[in-house]
Amino acid sequence: MSRRATAARGARTIALAAASAAGALLLAGCSPSTTTLDYDPSDGVGVTIQSVDGDELRGINLMVVATAEGEPGNLLGALTNETQDDATFTLEHPDGSPVSLEVPAGGTVYLGTPTGETVQFDTVSAAPGSYVDATLSAAGAAEEFKLPILDGTLPEYADHLPSAAASPSPSATPTD
Incomplete structure (x- = not known):
């Protein structure tokens, strides 16, 4: 092969590599950066409601934990109020009466924790692994969302099942 042919092949290779690199860049x-996208980092869902003045009222990691369809369920998650005024959050769902909770200005109310509020649904109309339609409202605004139903399959939710919360822990009995 001649020098001229070798040089031409090298030039074509460099040009092709440069064009490929430019195309990749x-x-x-043009593609979105996925690290800037909002997402729910756990099994529950987030719901953002804009108040009249633009401050956010949010439901964070909302979910219901139940043993089965038709059984009682516990609501887990949090409600946060970033506004300057106290707010009443109302959760409407197909499994009973609407639930209303007061959240102070700049505060957060936790649901289903030992120091938080306990909200129990009498029955859950969907099987664990599915969703029920729900609406979260506050400050004159409302947002519809799908509320997930989970069971105790994952160990972090087993202690939140209504039956687990209602049954007493076994106590040790002294032996002689």
């Missing part, structure tokens, strides 16, 4: 620049 162009595509990378």
Whole structure:
């Protein structure tokens, strides 16, 4: 092969590599950065409600934990109020009466924790692994969302099942 042919092949290789690199950079620049996207980092869902003045009222990691469809369920998650005024959050769901909770200005109310509020549904109309339609409202605004139903399969939720909360812990009996 001649020097001229070798030089031409090398030039074509460099040009092809440069064009490929430029194309890759162009595509990378056009695609969204997934690290800037909002997402729910756990098994529950987040619901954002804008108040009249633009401050956020939010439901964080909301979910219901129940043993089965038709059984009682516990609501887990949190409600946060970033506004300057106290707010009443109302959760409407198909499994009973609406639930209303007061959240102080700049505060958060936790649901289903030992120091938080306990909200129990009499029955859950969907099987664990599915969703029920729900609406969260506060400050004159409302947002519809799908409220997930989970069971105690994951160990972190087993202690939150209504039957687990209602049954007493076994106590040790002294032996002679």
